[in-house]
Amino acid sequence: MIREINGCLFADMVISGANNLCNNKKLVDDLNVFPVPDGDTGTNMSMTISSCVSDLQANRDKNVSEVAKILAYSTLRGARGNSGVILSQLMRGISRTFTDIQSATLMDFSNAFKKATETAYRAVMKPTEGTILTVARETSECLEKIAGDYDDILEAFEVVVKRANESLDNTPNLLPQLKQAGVVDSGGKGLVLILEGALSFLKTGEIIPLSETEVVSETPVERVDVEVDIKFAYCTEFIIEKSSKKADAFKFKTTIEHFGDSMVVIDDEEIIKVHIHTNNPDKVLCEALKLGSLINIKIENMKYQHSEIISKKENEPLKKYGFVAVCVGEGFREKFANYGIENIIQGGQTMNPSTDDILLAVDKINAENIIIFPNNKNIILSANQVKDLSEKNVIVMETRSIPEAFAAMMVFDEEMDVEDNISQMKEMIDAMSTCSVTKAVRDTVVDGLEIKLDNDMGIIDGKIKVVSDKGNVDALIESLKLMVNDETGVITVYAGEEVEEGILDELSDSISDMFPECDVEVTTGGQPVYSFVASVE
Numbered sequence: 001m002i003r004e005i006n007g008c009l010f011a012d013m014v015i016s017g018a019n020n021l022c023n024n025k026k027l028v029d030d031l032n033v034f035p036v037p038d039g040d041t042g043t044n045m046s047m048t049i050s051s052c053v054s055d056l057q058a059n060r061d062k063n064v065s066e067v068a069k070i071l072a073y074s075t076l077r078g079a080r081g082n083s084g085v086i087l088s089q090l091m092r093g094i095s096r097t098f099t100d101i102q103s104a105t106l107m108d109f110s111n112a113f114k115k116a117t118e119t120a121y122r123a124v125m126k127p128t129e130g131t132i133l134t135v136a137r138e139t140s141e142c143l144e145k146i147a148g149d150y151d152d153i154l155e156a157f158e159v160v161v162k163r164a165n166e167s168l169d170n171t172p173n174l175l176p177q178l179k180q181a182g183v184v185d186s187g188g189k190g191l192v193l194i195l196e197g198a199l200s201f202l203k204t205g206e207i208i209p210l211s212e213t214e215v216v217s218e219t220p221v222e223r224v225d226v227e228v229d230i231k232f233a234y235c236t237e238f239i240i241e242k243s244s245k246k247a248d249a250f251k252f253k254t255t256i257e258h259f260g261d262s263m264v265v266i267d268d269e270e271i272i273k274v275h276i277h278t279n280n281p282d283k284v285l286c287e288a289l290k291l292g293s294l295i296n297i298k299i300e301n302m303k304y305q306h307s308e309i310i311s312k313k314e315n316e317p318l319k320k321y322g323f324v325a326v327c328v329g330e331g332f333r334e335k336f337a338n339y340g341i342e343n344i345i346q347g348g349q350t351m352n353p354s355t356d357d358i359l360l361a362v363d364k365i366n367a368e369n370i371i372i373f374p375n376n377k378n379i380i381l382s383a384n385q386v387k388d389l390s391e392k393n394v395i396v397m398e399t400r401s402i403p404e405a406f407a408a409m410m411v412f413d414e415e416m417d418v419e420d421n422i423s424q425m426k427e428m429i430d431a432m433s434t435c436s437v438t439k440a441v442r443d444t445v446v447d448g449l450e451i452k453l454d455n456d457m458g459i460i461d462g463k464i465k466v467v468s469d470k471g472n473v474d475a476l477i478e479s480l481k482l483m484v485n486d487e488t489g490v491i492t493v494y495a496g497e498e499v500e501e502g503i504l505d506e507l508s509d510s511i512s513d514m515f516p517e518c519d520v521e522v523t524t525g526g527q528p529v530y531s532f533v534a535s536v537e
Contacts, residue, residue, distance in 0.1 A: 001151060001152045001154075002152060002153040002154050002202065003105065003106075003151060003152070003153065004103040004104060004105055004153075005064065005103060005104045005109070005153060006063070006064060006102070006103040007059075007060065007061070007062045007063045007064045007065075007066060007067040007102075007103070008060045008061065009202075010064050010067050010068070010104065011056040011057070011059065011060045011062075011067050012060070012201055012207055013197075013198035013201050013202065014049075014052070014053075014056060014067075014071060014194075014198065015053050015056055015057065015207050016197040016198055016200055016201035016206075016207040016208045017049070017193070017194035017195065017196075017197035017198040017201075018046070018049040018050050018052070018053050018194065018197070019053075019197060019207065019208045019209060019210050020193050020194065020196060020197025020200065020208045021042070021045060021046045021049060021190055021193045021194050021197065022046045022050060022210060023208070023210065023211040024042065024193050025042035025043055025045070025046040026042060027042065027189075028041050028042025028045065028046075028186050028189050028190050028193070029041060029042040029043055029186070030042075031183045031184065031185070031186035031189055032186050040081065041081065041083045041186035041187050041189075041190055042186065042190060043080075044080040044081030044082075044083050044084040045081075045083050045084055045087055045187065045190040045191075046190075047078065047080050047084065048075050048078050048079045048080055048081075048083075048084035048085075048087050048088060049075060049087060049194065050078075051074050051075060051077065051078025052070065052071050052073075052074030052075050052078070052091075055070050055074050056070060056071065056074075063101070063102045063103065064098050064101055064102065064103050064104045064108075065098050065099055065100055065101050065102070068091075068094055068095040068098040069095050069098075071091045071094070071095060072088070072091045072092040072094070072095035072096075075087065075088040075091045075092075076088045076091075076092060076266060076268055076271075076273055077239070077271070077273075079266075079273060079275075080237070081235075081237070081275070082187075082262055082264060082275055083132060083186070083187040083190060085123070085264045085266065085273060085275050086120050086123065086124065086132055086133065086187065086264070087132070087187075087190070087191070088266070088273070089116075089119045089120040089123045089264075089266065090116040090117070090119070090120050090136060090191075091116070092116075092119055092266075093112065093115040093116030093117065093118060093119030093120065094112040094113070094115065094116045096115055096119070097111050097112035097114075097115045097116075098112060105153075106147050106150060106151075106153050106156050107147050107148075109143065109147075109153070110140075110143045110144050110147035113136075113139065113140040113143050113144070114140050114143075114144055116136065116140070117133075117136045117137045117140045120132075120133060120136060121133060121137070123264050123265070123266055124263075124264055125257055125261070125262070125263040125264070126261065128175070129174045129175075130171045130172075130173075130174030130175030130178060130185060131171070131175070131185050131187055131188060132185065132187030132188045132190065132191050134167060134171065134174060134185075134188065135164055135167045135168050135171070135185070135187075135188035135191050135192065136191060138163065138164075138166075138167040139160055139163055139164040139167060139191075139195070142159065142160050142163035142164075143156070143160050146159055146160075153202070154199075154202045154203065157195075157198070157199050157202060158199065160195070161192070161195050161196055161199050164191070164192050164195050165192055167188070168184050168185065168188045168189060168192050169184060171184050171185040171188055172184060172346075179346060180357075180360070182344055182345075182346055231261070231279075232260040232261055232262075232276075232277040232278050232279050233277075233279055233301055233302055234277065234278055234279065234281045234299050234300065234301055234302070235275075235277055235298075235299070235300045235302055236260075236274075236275070236276050236277070236278055236281040236284055236285075236298070236299050237274065237275050237296070237297070237298045237299075238274055238285070238288065238294050238295070238296055238297040238298070239271050239272070239273055239274070239294070239295050239296045240271060240272040240274065240288050240291050240292045240293070240294060241270065241271055241292045241293045241294075241295060242270055242271065242272065242291060242292045243291065243292040243293070244292075245269070245270075247272070247291040247292060248291070249265060249267035249272050249291070250267075252265065252272070252287055252288065252290075252291055253265040255287050256274075256276060256278075256283075256284050256287055256288075259276065259278045259279075259280050259283055259284055260276045260277045260278030260279065260280075260284075261276075261277050262275070262276065262277040263275065263276040263277075264276075272288075272291065272292075274288065277302070281299050285297070317366075318366055318367065318368055319365075319366060319367040319368065320367065320368050320369060320414065321367055321368070321369050321370075321371065321412075321414060321421075322343070322365035322366070322367030322369070322370045322371070323339075323340070323341040323343060323365075323370070323371050323372075323373070324341075324343045324344075324345065324358065324361045324362055324365070324370065324371075324372045324373070325341050325343070325344055325345070325372075325373040325375065325402075325405055326344075326345045326346075326347045326348060326353060326358075326373065326374050326375050326376065326379055326383075327344060327345075327346075327347070327348060327375055327402050327527075328346055328347060328348045328526075328527055328528060329494075329496070329497070329525045329526035329527035329528070330524075330526040331494060331495075331523060331524040331525040331526040331527075332402050332494070332525050332526065332527060333526075335406060336405075339406070339409040341373075341409070343361050343364065343365055345357055345358060345361050347376075347379065348375065348376055348379075348527065348528075348529070352376070352378050352379050352382065353379065353382065354382060355382040355383075355385045355386060355389070358372065358374075358382060358383055358386050359386050359389050359390060362386055362390050362392060362394060363390065365392075367392070368392075368393060369392075369393045369395065369418050370390075370392050370393065370394050370395070371395045371396075371397055371422075372386065372394060372395070372396045372397065373397050373399045373402075373404075373405035373408070374396065374397075374398065374399060375399045375400070375401060375402045375404070375405055376400065376401075377400045377462065380396065380398050380400075383396045384396050393418070395418070395422060397422070397425060397426070397429070399429065400434075400461075400462060401434040401436070401533065401535070402494075402525070402527075402533065403432070403434050403492060403494070403533065403534075403535035404429045404432065404434060404535075406535075407428045407429055407431075407432050407535070407537065408425035408426075408428055408429055409425075410428065411424045411425055411427075411428045412424075412425060431537065432535055432536065432537045433460065433461055433483045433535065433536050434460075434461060434533065434534065434535045434536075435458055435459060435460040435461070435465075435476075435479040435480070435483060435532075435533070435534050435535075436458075436459050436530040436532065436533045436534075437456055437457065437458055437459075437472050437475045437476050437479065437530060437531050437532040437533075437534075438456070438457060438459070438529055438530045438531065439454050439455065439456055439457070439472075439531075440452065440453055440454060440455045440456075440457055440467075441453070446464050447463070447464065449464060449467050450467070451464070451467050452469070455467050455468060455469055456468045456469075456470075456471060456472045456474070456475035456531070457475060458475045458476065458478060458479030458482075460479055460482060460483060465479065465482055466478045466479045466482070472499075472531040472532060473503075473507065475532075476493065476531075476532045476534060477510070477511070477514070479534070480511065480514075480515070480534065480536070481514075483534075483536045484515050484518065484536055488515070488517075488518055488536045488537070489517075489518060489519060489537060490518060490519045490520075490521075490535075490536070490537045491511060491515060491518045491519070491520045491521070491534065491535075491536050492520075492521045492522075492523070492534065492535050492536075492537075493507070493508075493511070493520075493521070493522045493523070493532055493533075493534045494523060494524070494525030494527065494532065494533045494534070495507075495522065495523070495524050495525060495531070495532060496525060496526070496527045496528065496529070496530050496531045496532060496533070497526050497527065497528055498528075498531055499524075499531055499532070501524065504522045504523070504524070505522075507522050508520055508521070508522035518536075
């Protein structure tokens with residue numbers, strides 16, 4: 001049981017967290033939806049926190065207060081980018097709470113996380129929810145809530161890191177740009193990686209080693225076209241070495257805030273750290289010189305880099321085919337990616353994307369012919385409207401389920417002409433049957449079937465055919481009995497997010513025993529709403 005963290009343990013926790021972020025910095029960079037210099041979040045955050053590692057290694061014998069002071073000092077001076085500066089402020093808040101203590105209790109950590117979040121929020125001119133700030137705040141709130149319930153710091157940190165991941169997963173619901181790109185916030189991801197690295201050390205007693213190979217994202221992120229959003233072109237960063245301790249950082253801050261946005265100004269004892277997006281870096285620097293000498297000046301033109309990326313994209317050769325698919329569930333996304341479909345719109349039952357959402361996805365594809373898989377009867381109409389709005393040749397395969405799209409892609413041939421491909425894909429879809437299992441939300445009667453609240457229903461090809469009060473597996477089995485015939489060769493079942501993975505092998509064996517002439521695959525779809533989606537071919 002870990003009741004207190006001394007300076008040595010705290011230093012090793014931070015180093016392990018820093019190494020974990022460094023090993024995954026490319027993965028974090030790939031989450032950025034904005035193709036601008038300020039968007040290298042993983043690189044910026046990893047360089048920020050790595051700036052303190054050598055100092056921590058040399059001072060592991062110090063108490064928690066001294067270690068935290070070194071952490072705050074080094075990260076502030078090494079902070080890069082908006083995310084790096086915010087990270088340094090989190091460390092600064094922790095340092096202020098740990099002042100004059102030898103070792104930290106769980107309650108000390110709770111107070112430190114709270115102070116860290118408050119410090120970071122104050123540092124940002126216009127705090128935005130759905131970012132690293134949100135993940136930090138909700139993590140802090142969790143720790144504050146549970147601090148009195150745990151004696152073991154390790155057990156409490158496991159709960160806190162789980163909450164941090166939940167907060168991260170929710171960021172797309174707070175920022176439309178993230179939802180559009182289908183990613184979580186990159187800064188929040190960086191913070192979670194640090195926390196996971198620290199937790200790993202507490203569990204194992206071993207610092208995560210730096211890896212020679214960086215982890216990268218398996219699914220490329222579709223960048224968001226943000227040219228109209230870049231109102232201030234120059235990402236400007238520097239440090240002011242104060243000529244006097246009386247230098248008025250507040251007056252400086254209120255002066256330059258009129259010159260741009262994304263401003264972070266941090267006043268330390270001897271320096272002032274500045275980050276701002278502006279069209280007038282000369283004016284910002286001129287005001288800064290009134291307070292002292294300038295070091296570590298970095299000015300980058302974000303519009304220029306964005307234009308280069310767009311130009312490169314426009315010069316890519318035109319492909320013959322491109323695809324857009326609507327789905328939700330990590331297992332489904334992975335399978336679409338395996339078919340080469342990377343333009344995924346998050347959506348489905350209860351979360352239908354708009355025509356504009358689909359049009360935006362189509363516009364991003366550099367292809368002569370674009371095939372859309374709506375995968376839900378409620379999305380087909382919206383998808384069909386895209387044909388009249390886009391200048392591209394758009395074909396809507398009126399798929400009513402995700403397995404229908406998979407079946408269509410099985411027979412797709414890149415070398416065939418459009419008409420033959422469409423004909424072959426439709427023929428494959430018509431030859432299959434699909435079902436989904438979900439719970440009833442009210443008492444009702446449909447086609448003579450009496451349905452009670454929370455009954456599990458088997459919906460076959462759009463019609464409720466099975467009602468069960470024995471659970472979702474029973475509803476699935478009874479549905480398959482109605483679907484499978486002498487010509488059936490393949491049964492595929494996709495388990496939803498509520499289904500425990502531990503039952504999948506047993507379920508596969510049961511279905512195989514029941515239908516011995518069929519090839520059976522039971523895998524994870526990860527979809528909400530439906531506990532199972534299945535197809536027979």
